[in-house]
Amino acid sequence: MNITQAKTAELEALCQGMRRELIDLLYERQTGHPGGSLSCCEILVTLYFHTMRIDPEHPDSPGRDRLILSKGHAAPMLYLCLAHRGFFPVEELATLRKIDSRLQGHPCAHKTPGVDLSTGPLGLGLSAGVGMAESARLTGSDYDVYVVLGDGEIQEGAVWEAAMTANKLKTGNLIAILDDNGVQLDGTVEEIMPAGSAAQKFEAFGWHTLTADGHSIEDLAAVFEQAKACRSGPVLIDARTVKGKGVPFMEGRSIWHGRPISAEDYTLAKQALGGAQ
Amino acid sequence: MNRQIEIRQAYGDALIKLGEQNPRVVVIDADVGSSAKSGGFDAKFPERHYNVGISEVDMNAMAAGMASCGLIPFTNTFSVFMLLRGGDPVNSLICYDRLNVKLAGTFCGLSDSFDGASHHSTSDLALLRALPNLTVLCPCDAVETEKAVFAAAALEGPVYLRLSRAAAPAIFEREYPFRIGKSVRLRQGSQLSIIATGTIVHQALAAAELLEAEGISARVVDMHTVKPLDAEEVLSCACETGAIVTVEEHSIYGGLGGAVAEVLAADTPIPMEFVGLTQYAESGDYPALLAKYGLDAGGIAAKARAVLAHKSG
Numbered sequence: 001m002n003i004t005q006a007k008t009a010e011l012e013a014l015c016q017g018m019r020r021e022l023i024d025l026l027y028e029r030q031t032g033h034p035g036g037s038l039s040c041c042e043i044l045v046t047l048y049f050h051t052m053r054i055d056p057e058h059p060d061s062p063g064r065d066r067l068i069l070s071k072g073h074a075a076p077m078l079y080l081c082l083a084h085r086g087f088f089p090v091e092e093l094a095t096l097r098k099i100d101s102r103l104q105g106h107p108c109a110h111k112t113p114g115v116d117l118s119t120g121p122l123g124l125g126l127s128a129g130v131g132m133a134e135s136a137r138l139t140g141s142d143y144d145v146y147v148v149l150g151d152g153e154i155q156e157g158a159v160w161e162a163a164m165t166a167n168k169l170k171t172g173n174l175i176a177i178l179d180d181n182g183v184q185l186d187g188t189v190e191e192i193m194p195a196g197s198a199a200q201k202f203e204a205f206g207w208h209t210l211t212a213d214g215h216s217i218e219d220l221a222a223v224f225e226q227a228k229a230c231r232s233g234p235v236l237i238d239a240r241t242v243k244g245k246g247v248p249f250m251e252g253r254s255i256w257h258g259r260p261i262s263a264e265d266y267t268l269a270k271q272a273l274g275g276a277q
Numbered sequence: 278m279n280r281q282i283e284i285r286q287a288y289g290d291a292l293i294k295l296g297e298q299n300p301r302v303v304v305i306d307a308d309v310g311s312s313a314k315s316g317g318f319d320a321k322f323p324e325r326h327y328n329v330g331i332s333e334v335d336m337n338a339m340a341a342g343m344a345s346c347g348l349i350p351f352t353n354t355f356s357v358f359m360l361l362r363g364g365d366p367v368n369s370l371i372c373y374d375r376l377n378v379k380l381a382g383t384f385c386g387l388s389d390s391f392d393g394a395s396h397h398s399t400s401d402l403a404l405l406r407a408l409p410n411l412t413v414l415c416p417c418d419a420v421e422t423e424k425a426v427f428a429a430a431a432l433e434g435p436v437y438l439r440l441s442r443a444a445a446p447a448i449f450e451r452e453y454p455f456r457i458g459k460s461v462r463l464r465q466g467s468q469l470s471i472i473a474t475g476t477i478v479h480q481a482l483a484a485a486e487l488l489e490a491e492g493i494s495a496r497v498v499d500m501h502t503v504k505p506l507d508a509e510e511v512l513s514c515a516c517e518t519g520a521i522v523t524v525e526e527h528s529i530y531g532g533l534g535g536a537v538a539e540v541l542a543a544d545t546p547i548p549m550e551f552v553g554l555t556q557y558a559e560s561g562d563y564p565a566l567l568a569k570y571g572l573d574a575g576g577i578a579a580k581a582r583a584v585l586a587h588k589s590g
Contacts, residue, residue: 062346062347108373108374109345109374110373110374110375116345117341117342117345117370117374118369118370118373118374119369120369121365121369123334123365124334124338124341124365124366124369124370125338127334127335127336127337127338127339127341127342127366128338128339128341128342128345128366128370129342130335130339130342131338131339131340131341131342131343131344131345131346131350132342132343132345132346133342134327134339134342134343135342135343135346135347135348136346138303138324138325138343138348139346139347139348157334158332158334158335158338158365161329161330161332161334161335162335162338162339164330164332164335165329165330165332165335165339168329169327
């Protein structure tokens with residue numbers, strides 16, 4: 001389904017609002033991961049509010065599309081999407097990382113409505129996605145499975161085990177999105193583990209690959225349609241993103257992977273993100 | 278002892294029977310299907326059999342994804358690799374989300390004897406016992422293996438099946454009513470209890486024979502479910518016989534012996550001895566290895582005498 005200009009504008013405003021809410025939430029909590037949450041904002045919003053076949057009233061419906069946030073530390077952005085999409089009350093976001101909350105530090109499938117798989121330890125989501133995608137065939141369903149990977153995460157060898165298995169099984173309903181923000185916890189990906197083009201590696205593993213501007217709703221929506229149309233095997237979308245996107249002093253800086261936000265930085269961040277919806 | 282039946286063959290045959298009854302059962306191998314005998318499933322149900330190659334993390338995480346969609350995957354690798362290689366998804370996906378995955382770790386203990394210490398699995402029980410939500414089964418013969426496979430499939434939630442490579446003497450008849458968490462008293466005895474798990478149970482029975490010849494009356498219990506442990510039977514043994522020897526093809530740290538000791542320490546401390554390993558073993562003939570490391574009938578009987586001396590001292 002092509003996205004309309006009106007819908008694009010609506011989702012762009014939603015993203016801007018969610019960025020503000022994210023900063024409020026992580027400032028209040030003084031814990032959590034701002035950088036990687038900000039970089040996957042448009043990816044998650046486009047999937048949850050446009051592309052995916054889901055029903056918040058029936059979060060466990062067998063025929064629903066699945067999403068695995070394999071880079072589980074971006075949980076706050078996932079929770080913002082799920083809350084605004086209606087999986088649980090927006091007010092509940094304030095309980096993030098607090099005791100007795102359904103909103104754990106990393107996504108927890110057995111506590112949070114709408115979370116399809118618990119994640120946190122990196123490198124496991126793609127294999128689980130292959131399992132979910134293959135299950136559609138075995139159970140006669142036609143759902144798609146989306147796996148959001150971090151570009152640091154793919155240093156985990158298990159990702160490439162999964163890449164081989166998906167190619168062997170030709171899982172045409174599996175779409176992996178690489179949140180290619182170029183930065184990981186200790187530095188840039190290029191500094192920590194210079195490994196060249198991820199897309200070329202997936203191609204060498206037998207995957208179809210596409211690229212997208214990971215901060216353009218319009219581009220992402222179009223590329224997701226292309227990926228869905230490809231049924232002959234798994235697809236990797238290299239989504240070019242910026243870590244910390246939207247907050248200039250966080251952009252591209254590894255220290256904002258998981259740093260608490262000071263009062264001074266909070267004010268600067270809120271100024272940068274503005275107030276208009 | 279009577280006829281010997283390979284545990285792995287019993288396991289492979291049970292999987293096929295299970296597959297005939299339950300279309301939700303799928304089998305995933307990490308290139309050990311021929312060894313584990315799980316590969317036989319492929320001939321019958323090729324559309325429900327997967328060989329993911331030598332990639333244990335991928336296998337277990339893929340199974341997690343399948344279980345989250347309503348399937349019942351049995352994953353297969355050597356027990357030494359199930360946790361030590363494939364353990365991250367077992368902890369963070371399968372046990373955390375209580376997913377319906379059955380982890381079949383074959384070649385447990387010293388049963389892959391000739392391949393040496395790198396292929397012996399003597400720490401898996403300790404690692405697995407610490408994982409919440411997981412049931413741990415360790416059958417002692419072919420009949421119990423088949424029953425354990427069906428019971429594991431019927432239980433909603435993660436199960437680890439600890440399976441031997443070896444052939445084991447038949448202990449149970451087909452009518453045996455296996456129940457997860459309910460141990461079996463194989464031999465009555467009054468002076469001490471030998472609580473064993475896995476194929477080494479038959480060594481415990483042989484030890485009881487040796488002891489009987491010396492006038493010592495030893496009870497023998499098949500503790501096929503290591504978790505949740507049958508604490509009621511452990512306490513009965515403590516109260517009625519006053520001394521316990523645990524027997525396992527595993528480190529004496531953190532396995533069956535540890536589990537039994539935890540129950541006793543909290544309730545009825547009594548003299549106890551542990552039969553198991555404290556070091557890496559080596560390559561060699563399986564019976565010879567069991568004898569060298571004190572895991573055969575003679576080694577168990579020696580520990581029984583020691584615990585009796587402690588009890589009467």
